[in-house]
Amino acid sequence: MFKHDRIIYAEFSADLQDKPDWNVAALRSFEYPLNVTAAAIEPLAGLLAVGTATGTLYIFGGPSVEAKLVIPESEPVKFLQFSSSTFQLVCLDEKSRLHIWDLSTIGKPNKLAASARFDRATSMTLSPSHSHAFIALESGEIRTYDLLCLRKSPYKMPNMWALYEEKTMATPMDLPVPASQIPVETVIHPRDVNLLFVAYSGGVILSDLTQRNTLRAYEFVLPAGAPGGSGYGHADILTHRHPAVTAIAIHPAGHFFAVGHSDGCIAFWAIEDEDEPLLVRTLDATNVNMVDMDQLEVARDAPSTEREPIYKLAWSSFSNSTDPRGGQTALTILGGLNMTEGEATGVTVQWLPAFNPSEPTNPTPAHASLHPFMRSAMQASLDPISDFFYCTPSVAQDFFLVPRSSPHFAGHYDPATILISTESVGDTRVLEAYQFPPPSFLVSSEPITEEVASSGSIVDDLASTLKSMALNDDPRILRLPTPLSFSSTGVLRAQLFNLDRDGYELFVNGEGEDLYALSLKGGAAWNDESKTRELKLAKFQMPRILMTQHRDRAAALQFHDMSAQLLVTTDAPIENHFPKPLPSLTIDLRTLLTDSAVVKKASPAFMEHAMIQAAYLARQSLECVVQFTSGEVIVYRMKSGSVSPPKAAEISDDELVSLEHVITLNDSRFSPYFLLTVGKLVSACAVSDIGFLAVAYAETLVIVDMRGPRVILRRGRDKKTERMSLLHTTDAVNITSLTWSVSRMDHDPQQRIRLIVGHTSGVAEILTVIRETNSALWRVDAEIKKVETVAHPLAGGTFVLDAKKGLPIRASREHLSQSLHPTPPDTHCILVTAGAKGARCLSDLTGSRISKTEWGNKTGTVCFVQIVEKMGSHALVAFTDHHEALAFSLPNLEHLSSFDLPATDTSTLTCDDTGDWLAYTVDKTSGIIQQTTYGTLFDFRRAYTLPDIDFSITKPVVPPQPQPVSLGPTSLLSSWFRFGQSMTGEQLDTLLGGPDRPIPEKAAKPQGSTADIQAGASSIAQAAAGAQSNLYARLQSAMGERGQMLSDLEERFNSLEEGSRSMVAEAKRRAAEQSAKSWFFGI
Template sequence: MFKHEPEYADLSADLRDRSDFNVAALRSFEYPLNVATLAVEPITGLLAIGTATGTILILGGASVESKLTLPERVKVKFLQFSGSTFQLVCLDERSQLHIFDLSSFGRPKLVASARYDQATSLTLSPSHSHAFIALESGEIRTYDMLCLRKSSYKIPNLWHLYEEKTMAIGMDMPPPTSQLPIETVVHPRDLNLLFVAYSGGIILSDLTQRNTLRAYEFVLPAGAPGGAGYGHPDILTHRRPAVTAIAIHPAGHFFAVGYSDGCIAFWAVDDEDQPLLVRTLDTIDVNLVNVDELEKDHDIPPPEREPIYKLAWSSFSNSSDPRGGETALTILGGLIMANNEATGLNVQWLPAFNPAEPPSPAGTQTSLHPFMRSAMKTSIVPLSDFFYLTPGIPQDFFLTPRNSPHFAGHHDPTAILVLIELANNSRIVEAYQFPPPAFLAASEPEASAQDPQSESLVDELALTLKALTVTDDPRVLRLPTPLSFSTFGIFAAQLLTLDRDSHELFVNSGKAPPADLSALPLKGGAAWSDESKAREIRLAKFQMPRILMTHHHNAAAALQFHDISAQLLITSDSTPIENHFPNPLPGLTIDLRTLLTDAAVVKRTSPSFLAHAIVQSAYLARQSLECAVQFASGELVVYRLKSDPANAPRFTETHDDELVPLEHVLSSDDARFSPYFLLTTGKPVSACAISDIGFLAVAYTDHLIVVDMRGPRVILRRGRDKKNNRISVHLHTSEANSIMSLTWTVTTTEHDPQIRTRLIVGYTSGLTEILTVIRETNSPGWRIDADIKKIETVAHPLVGGTFILDPKKGLPLRATKELLAQSFHPTPPETHCILITAGAKGARSFSDITGPRIGKTDWGNKTGTVQSVQIVEKMGSRALIAITDNHEVLAFSIPQLEYLCTLRLPTDDTSSLTCDETGDWMTAQIIDRASYGTIFDFRRAYTPPNITFTQPTIPSQPQPVSLGPTSLLSSWFRFGQSMTGEQLDILLGGPDRPIPEAKQSSLANFPTNASSAAQIATEAQSSLYARLQSAVGERGQMLGDLEDHFNSLEQGSRSMVTQAKRMAAEQSAKSWFGF
């Protein structure tokens, strides 16, 4: 075309100095691995995650994320929110208690630590400010979280005292571990009562009287199977299985205790002699002897059963009766420990405990009426049960209440978080809907049947199809991004820039709806931008929108997309940040499960694809937003956005053996990506390229397939077609080497001045072919021109290392819709382009693709291995950068490829680094952390925001409820007003409780801006502390009033006893005389 090489302008004029670059890590993301425990604050919506490495991550609303580190890097053993004092309380593996103040502006502050001797449990109540810490010695200690000190109130080893009394009357010697405290549980409706679960049994303690009210000891009689079964060698002896868990019924009248042999005993609070019922997960009355079963031969011992590790008894807002409605008992453990047994946890749906008035009074005031005992037993027989199947062994679970922290945090839960251990000893968290929908389906009215005559056949089939997809299984809830990434693992990440129109369409397609029921409900706290970066934040609107695409080894979320645009951080002084960063786009998550079970896919794909569908690479077309997903087994699936979600899936056919249409494959209503077609040849993919104009090119070593996706149909096959024994386009033996690079463009070449669609194919040897796509003569289809141009460029071309640029402005010339439209018109004269190709040894630039070479550079041996290349742009100037395994960036000018400078990257791993055209980069180090940075850190505002938390308003403490209807006088007598939290704090704090120091405000309301938030947090004082200071100042008077109050209660109780006896006599007389 040219007789002389054209003159090309320097496109790197403003990037020739080292000062034109500024490498920096803008934001780091750490994902919690080895999760040890969780804590939920349900009122404001916060989640705290404790790890085995001594870090705590607090997650909440938009961009609310705060990382805390313990003074020593030891495992977090227990973690709880204290709503009454607005603190986060942690007990670590070395029995150190740590208190974090949530009212501090910016991030929670560690305000106190205290060491204990071998702590076994931590218990908090939302109604008072004291923590109960159980020690291995059997003693229960208390900590004042308001005064930040150890309280003088102590509970001795109550089980030791109980055993001393029982041994004095001739009972057997207990096991040495019987005095080990397992946990403490506050009575759900009476703060004065504390259940202490020891290994030997349960103690009900009165905190005010400092005595033991009742002791519940479970003894299996000789011959009773218990949880071990009839084949157990010690079945003919009395056994005392160790206590492992406890849960109180929400009404407070009975409770469940789990034991080491896998059985659960239900006890009435008023009856310590015999449990109501003893059962395993599959058998009832295992505390009774079945003589016939006992006499059978049991040569094979029964399989071992898990202990009951944890119990949680949940109530729901589904009844107007003060005693509550139906309940759910969640059980961790108790399963048969055998190979190939399912792993998970059980939930039992239990009837409501709403008995009527007993037909006759009990014999004594202290005994449990037989009628009430029978009612309790009826309410613990499950109506139904459900098994949450988990991918690994569940280690713990945590319920997420709707809006109340009472009842041990188990009231009206909407989700359950399960801590799961996988085969590689890693721990992940999964969230599920709770309770299971099947429990609530029976109480919902059935929808009225529609008139079949009024429905068309299509509508009827659509409704039938939808009904077949409905399931009663709980939804798997979407976790916050840090937990999601630690669960799924990031195995690759790609940073992409989109134009504003495509970005808006893409993000709006993937955003979760405002009332998103598929996400874990977290909304607590607020994130405020750094005011010192206000000007930089305003400039963020001029940056290119960005998308983060991540790959995961999980079929349910094989590919995920996040919006990582700087515009997400734009906010005013008076409003907090309104988006997460990065912001998940759940509607665009690619779920492979329905694809892998489709009959057509199963028939046409390899077994390795069906068993292990691992994403190797993914390619997103930036305008058409079609996504090609390449799998390690060689299959490739093209996804595209749904044009109309209401359209029913349709089945199409194709005449190409390599293509499998997938438009008929179902996808969820929330999913915006749907599978379009699958390309399979049985060979591994060596290169792939998707365009915005409907063409896809896939290379299989020395084979090449080009697909016109409008059909779809194959328009080119390179290599031998064994089935039809033909070669579509034959290659000479010397040219038959691996294809390593494919690039689509619409431009001219030196030999063809007309703009056309072209495919640039790079081979390992350095040979590069230019294929041209032209229209069919007598049809609207497309074909590959037989005139294929060949040039020598670079050997071993890098993936994504081929670029075609406009020589005047440096703009990339991709296969876009605009350039395709220009190709239908005559090309203006003096239309040129620049080809830049980079390989393992160096880079070359060429004029008009097939023209003379413009520049060259070799990486050299001292730079290390170049892993990827990119052309970056700053203020209209562009440069080629090469990223090496020495954590360095080499910069070269365009188009001459002159060396400019070397930059050092602030990251330990560049193997997974991906860089976009603006110089921003992202590196994901497998599953534990990721870094986001740039080589142009000029006026960028990505500093972590300041966090504020809102102190929750704690609902009033639930009060005791009667056994029977509220009109029953005996119920009034037995259950009165409970002790208040303030009264209990005075009791536990002791007479020497100091006046707490003034504390920073807890920010009850969001401030108008970040500076005022800091000012309020510094100057204002909490009203809670003012009230306590006044109360402590009048302690003597209050204690005197309290004594008078108890004396008054005693006199009133005696009066009520007299009145109750008189009325009982009157009722007996009436029944005796027949009135």
């Protein structure tokens, strides 16, 4: 303690004096992939994997199940797939090197063997029915790789299109084009693994793997005069054209397929007929392979239609159909859009009729490969019932369908989600997830019965209509795992803060299961057993919330729970993601930006960009203040739960606009309250828990009583202020710091509501808010006190502390309640202010100076300051851009220690009052956060180590391979292909592996006995039921059984030892008898 002006101040930093009292450490690091180049889904295990341009792979599963894998030399990921049959993750990089990871091991997936190299691979295809990968090379050759034996198999396929062209070229003028022989994609027949489609640029080859021959060759030629995808204005309209093949997809029945071409048209072929396609169409026209002489004459001089190539196709059937041929299907198309400036970008989905023809009345003609009746039935199943366009904010680069449960049909069967890879800012690529198929495809055809309510209103009808439209037409945006979601929505800033228990319970109340999250349940995450004691202490930590700001207006402000309590489990896997999303608290700006009141009052910059600059959350009242770069400030508050229609409130203040009438989503818990705008940029902002908001615009200050809302102070517009500004420079009077408190002053011993206004010059003004006499209204007292503090005060760098214990004195409900009673005479406070060059401590806000300190020139720039508390002791910590933290005692501001911070960029660091900090690194090209580091100043018994991941707990059991279905009714089963029979995956592995294929090695068993493996198998079944057993309990049980086995062995050895001794004793006895006999009888 020490005495100052007859006031004795306690030492607040008694237990923080020595360096061992501090332990700076990074607890967790989070990465957000910004350049996603490939994705893979394992529907049986419930896993999602993505690969990036930096050679990093990320695997996501159930709660806290995440893994990071790195490719040597950081080569970009080109292809990525799961092998369901071997439970592996298979990757092919840009240098055509194959990488394989085993997912059946506990912990980080094990990389298997050395990377296999191929010569300029163009595609990779895997099947859940066997363990071989087909690798297509630029040379046209198809190679095979044995994923089980980890070697290149001897089975090879030559360039079949080159052989086809050699046989079919009739004249020297028809010389093959070299590019036509490059394979684009290989697709395994969905119902016969013995058949392989190889799409070359010139056409498609159907090959029989067993017979090693070409069964069919499909070549699409546009006749002279046919428009194709380029239209009648094409320069070569009067010549035969061969648009290059770019994509292929097989109908789920397996009898016909679609081929995409470089001119944007799609050709549909019957497998039995290689002579003529069933149909050729673009996204907006049919029969584009036919010549229309009238159109040719009219449109010949018209400009050519610039259309995208068909980049990708996927043909899906759904489980709601009992038809073995697939029922109604969805054809998903990437590309084919008009390349006109301003055209929408995205993915097209066509809903097609079921293919279920009856039996033909007459036999197939002698010279026809396909019955005309069946041909007509196929064509009828290609006429779209409806279509839908997934409009993306930027160019769509790829898409991936997420099946519900089956890996068959190329992973396109019964998809529930579509992932779309899109371009983002700064040449990045991110993923977006949408509900699939579009709900409009599945709307019942039954007529809707209109019900007349006994009492209703236009508002009710409108809300009901909007709800119906949202439910039936537009696919819901689904939430990806947090790292991918942050990349997709473009996280720009992040802040960590804590809440008290009551505030936390109110804040997270109502957060149930996330119904609109991508369903990933794979694997299990187990806490480190060595951290059991630390985990038990986690329940005593303060709850923490992560608040993030995003580019996406639909998710502009998001909240995540980062409380340590989420990681606490008892003999079970971790049940929560960390951090845990709080989706019902997400603030969506879209409806706000279309409101007429906002459009009328807000600035054009706000309407065009609506970019959040900062956000503040009141810890008790939970009111959220959102500050925008254009100067607007919007206050959100928790919904009251009232179901009555919102009404537009009238506010007399010009600066305020009521937003209570703005309709928000039903599952959103925040609703807009009011808008504050004065036409200037915000320089400082502060919100209190007792209903007051202060916003500064350079030298202008506005204070709002949010109970009205009502402006109770406008300062900066009157002539007196303008005359004052002539005596001081504008920069000197600019306000850069605002702080609310309920405290006394040097000449006012009564606790009152105070606003501390910090100016750039170093002068701080103390404004007092008082209640009107005989009224419930509040006003700002005319008497304003001034005090000299520090120049260039930092935002958030002003604190008011209790003079006895050093506890912070905020504008809270408790302190407001105390201010209603006479303040005890021994109540004092300390004002702590920190600026760009140093810090000061003053007694009772406006009293004399207690202490001061300067940061020094060698420390760099101080970016953030915070008063932290540990075990009742408090200290001021300044964080610099030199990756350093400086600790000072309170209230005398003596330098305690300096610490190096394990963060890549400390200029973005924020810290809560318990010493936990968050720092992030921003990608320079996009401005989006690419990595976040969560750390603490007091790493004592903290349990934040990465959990142990067990993917094998949901290891998939692959369902049987789908069998061939008849072309017509079941009586026509013989109409299936005439050129071979289906085979099993095991038979195909034997065929591709060759006679010298080594016996596949069984997966390595985890340490422990057989009982351990049985316990693992049992836990798989239990995981399916939602009751997973504890990994460490199993290991402990296994160790116990191992000990029992050793005990049994010990008993056997002891028994053997006793037997051996008995045998030796018996031998000695008989030898002695023989010796005695020989001696006695003289033998």
